[in-house]
Amino acid sequence: MPYDPSAFPPFAVTVDLVVLTVRKHALCALVVRRGEPPYQGRWALPGGFVRAEEDLETAAARELTEETGLRSQHPEGQPTEAHLEQLATYGAPQRDPRMRVVSVAHLVLAPDLPAPTPGGDARSVRWAPVDSLFDGSDGADGREAEQAPLAFDHDRILRDGVERARSKIEYSSLATAFCPPEFTVGELRRVYEAVWGVALDPRNFHRKVTGTPGFLVPTGGTTTRQGGRPAQLFRAGGATLLNPPMLRPEV
Amino acid sequence: MPYDPSAFPPFAVTVDLVVLTVRKHALCALVVRRGEPPYQGRWALPGGFVRAEEDLETAAARELTEETGLRSQHPEGQPTEAHLEQLATYGAPQRDPRMRVVSVAHLVLAPDLPAPTPGGDARSVRWAPVDSLFDGSDGADGREAEQAPLAFDHDRILRDGVERARSKIEYSSLATAFCPPEFTVGELRRVYEAVWGVALDPRNFHRKVTGTPGFLVPTGGTTTRQGGRPAQLFRAGGATLLNPPMLRPEV
DNA sequence: CCTGTTTATCGTCAGGGAGACGACTATGAT
DNA sequence: ATCATAGTCGTCTCCCTGACGATAAACAGG
Numbered sequence: 001m002p003y004d005p006s007a008f009p010p011f012a013v014t015v016d017l018v019v020l021t022v023r024k025h026a027l028c029a030l031v032v033r034r035g036e037p038p039y040q041g042r043w044a045l046p047g048g049f050v051r052a053e054e055d056l057e058t059a060a061a062r063e064l065t066e067e068t069g070l071r072s073q074h075p076e077g078q079p080t081e082a083h084l085e086q087l088a089t090y091g092a093p094q095r096d097p098r099m100r101v102v103s104v105a106h107l108v109l110a111p112d113l114p115a116p117t118p119g120g121d122a123r124s125v126r127w128a129p130v131d132s133l134f135d136g137s138d139g140a141d142g143r144e145a146e147q148a149p150l151a152f153d154h155d156r157i158l159r160d161g162v163e164r165a166r167s168k169i170e171y172s173s174l175a176t177a178f179c180p181p182e183f184t185v186g187e188l189r190r191v192y193e194a195v196w197g198v199a200l201d202p203r204n205f206h207r208k209v210t211g212t213p214g215f216l217v218p219t220g221g222t223t224t225r226q227g228g229r230p231a232q233l234f235r236a237g238g239a240t241l242l243n244p245p246m247l248r249p250e251v
Numbered sequence: 252m253p254y255d256p257s258a259f260p261p262f263a264v265t266v267d268l269v270v271l272t273v274r275k276h277a278l279c280a281l282v283v284r285r286g287e288p289p290y291q292g293r294w295a296l297p298g299g300f301v302r303a304e305e306d307l308e309t310a311a312a313r314e315l316t317e318e319t320g321l322r323s324q325h326p327e328g329q330p331t332e333a334h335l336e337q338l339a340t341y342g343a344p345q346r347d348p349r350m351r352v353v354s355v356a357h358l359v360l361a362p363d364l365p366a367p368t369p370g371g372d373a374r375s376v377r378w379a380p381v382d383s384l385f386d387g388s389d390g391a392d393g394r395e396a397e398q399a400p401l402a403f404d405h406d407r408i409l410r411d412g413v414e415r416a417r418s419k420i421e422y423s424s425l426a427t428a429f430c431p432p433e434f435t436v437g438e439l440r441r442v443y444e445a446v447w448g449v450a451l452d453p454r455n456f457h458r459k460v461t462g463t464p465g466f467l468v469p470t471g472g473t474t475t476r477q478g479g480r481p482a483q484l485f486r487a488g489g490a491t492l493l494n495p496p497m498l499r500p501e502v
Numbered sequence: 503c504c505t506g507t508t509t510a511t512c513g514t515c516a517g518g519g520a521g522a523c524g525a526c527t528a529t530g531a532t
Numbered sequence: 533a534t535c536a537t538a539g540t541c542g543t544c545t546c547c548c549t550g551a552c553g554a555t556a557a558a559c560a561g562g
Contacts, residue, residue: 010262049259050353051260055344056343091264102262104340184539227531228529228538229537230529232540452552454551458549475509479507479559480511481558482510482511495547498549506562507558510557513555514551514554517548519548520546520548521544522543524542527541529536532533532534532536
């Protein structure tokens with residue numbers, strides 16, 4: 001039957017955020033501790049209601065700023081501080097025991113923040129290695145601190161977000177969103193290694209990224225902040241698509 | 252602020268469907284004519300409200316069956332008749348002039364149906380070449396019948412769905428969803444050609460798809476339904492990912 | 503029956519990109 | 533000075549791809 005706009009089931013619409021960064025050579029996600037039931041005391045993805053006159057992406061950007069101080073929009077021609085994109089929408093009837101909630105999840109890729117969690121109203125916010133958050137803790141060495149699973153269906157949302165990030169850096173220049181404005185080839189390589197959880201050959205990686213037109217633009221400067229021989233500094237080039245892509249090693 | 256489940260702005264949640272198929276060597280989408288305002292008389296994507304106790308994917312599958320008779324689920328171990336996946340969610344505040352509607356768009360890839368539009372309650376349903384539907388009609392020869400743009404933001408949804416399909420058949424075996432259960436290499440190639448709008452070399456295409464383990468499984472039969480020399484029949488193999496991918500030709 | 507047309511399928515060859523890895527360079531630490 | 537650490541340039545081989553020749557098996561029409 002066609003639309004009958006006066007008779008529709010009411011839904012609440014929220015945005016949830018999968019905010020990823022690379023810290024200490026590990027892919028980490030932002031989680032907040034819930035202060036009230038349901039799932040009181042459990043960790044959850046940050047999120048909140050979409051306001052009555054607010055676009056979905058605007059709501060996601062607002063929540064991001066509230067939780068981290070990061071801006072995904074350029075306020076006054078400022079460069080974007082983080083990449084934000086829609087991930088997927090989750091609306092199983094019983095995913096929230098209180099009411100029918102449809103959550104539009106968004107994925108944020110952010111550089112490693114100097115201040116862990118500036119601003120924000122949440123009492124407990126932390127970066128957690130994603131491996132330690134997954135249900136069944138497929139953490140690397142099995143020595144994961146036993147951790148309660150994420151609230152709601154956030155385990156699935158986080159998995160989907162991590163998989164999106166892992167696949168998207170294959171064929172786009174999005175990995176630069178994890179880096180500061182200026183970075184070295186080695187720093188970019190360590191981002192790939194952390195996100196994919198593999199080791200990459202520094203020489204082949206260097207050849208690939210510097211040989212792809214538009215991916216990296218040298219700034220002229222160098223740095224030794226990683227130790228060793230000084231490395232060239234680069235900025236992200238205009239190219240967004242990597243062609244041919246850089247595929248993850250098998251197995 | 253944390254959840255206050257009693258005070259939330261009310262939303263209507265709908266599913267919209269981008270149903271694609273390949274007919275006569277052209278990528279076509281299913282559109283329905285709107286019988287009431289707003290956008291009365293204009294073509295739109297099929298869709299409808301999500302019911303109070305219904306999952307999003309269930310709602311999409313239900314709408315699909317109502318409009319086309321296709322099933323995306325296996326009722327009794329039956330093979331899936333069409334591929335269904337979530338596409339993206341559209342929720343701009345004024346996208347529907349009557350009220351705040353958030354639409355979870357889904358993408359359906361279906362084989363060419365013998366009966367154009369069986370079943371269903373919509374008075375006017377048709378398959379339209381996607382090029383003829385796009386606003387600004389970037390139709391091939393510019394001789395497109397002047398056509399009113401799709402209702403609501405369905406032009407954008409359709410574009411996103413088509414782009415998803417175009418990119419996804421690069422690295423997955425999803426193109427087989429456009430084919431009948433048994434098909435030839437040539438038929439599969441014509442699917443790629445129609446979706447991408449390019450001509451592919453039959454010999455290289457044959458080598459690629461038959462050389463990718465798990466992509467195609469020969470059934471033993473042959474057919475001459477395309478004329479010419481008899482061609483082997485294949486079924487889709489278990490492999491879902493194509494590695495390495497088959498990239499669209501440049502330009 | 504022979505010929506042209508159509509579609510399918512196999513083969514060959516050259517070029518590009520990626521993995522494996524050697525070699526050299528430029529820093530700081532001991 | 534020596535070592536450890538990173539970065540950068542080369543080389544070699546293999547595999548994949550694009551371009552394209554050649555053959556095979558059907559049908560249509562004379």
